[in-house]
Amino acid sequence: MLLFHRNKKELKKVKEKIEIFLKNESLSLKENWQLFKVDSRPVDFIGYRFYRGYTTLRRGNFLRIKRRAKRIYKRRKMNLKDASAMVSYNGWLKHCDSFNFKKKYLNPYINIEKCKGVLKNANSTKQCETRKKF
Numbered sequence: 001m002l003l004f005h006r007n008k009k010e011l012k013k014v015k016e017k018i019e020i021f022l023k024n025e026s027l028s029l030k031e032n033w034q035l036f037k038v039d040s041r042p043v044d045f046i047g048y049r050f051y052r053g054y055t056t057l058r059r060g061n062f063l064r065i066k067r068r069a070k071r072i073y074k075r076r077k078m079n080l081k082d083a084s085a086m087v088s089y090n091g092w093l094k095h096c097d098s099f100n101f102k103k104k105y106l107n108p109y110i111n112i113e114k115c116k117g118v119l120k121n122a123n124s125t126k127q128c129e130t131r132k133k134f
Contacts, residue, residue: 002045004038011035048096055096065089066105073109083118086110 005011015033022028042049049056068089072082090112093102
């Protein structure tokens, strides 16, 4: 859980209220909670890095996406696993400031609409097979 506020005293008050609520539910906060300024360093949480004015993916995630896109491009053929991975990565990139990354490393190699087409085709084929069984 992340809480953001301009005032440190307000954050401590909210933390105390959360502790009271959790105590009533027989739960507790982790002992290693921390309070720090976002200006001095980004908040690393759920695969993203949150800065004061923008959000990026973690470096490792960027590298994984870039390498996967180049590998698919070299093979010249997209399978179901690759298509679903790239559509998932695209959804991940939508929620951060990644316009330049997409422009440089994703769009030249991968067509997201083609990936969606592969998934749609695979799903319709799977549905036809299940209908034939019944």
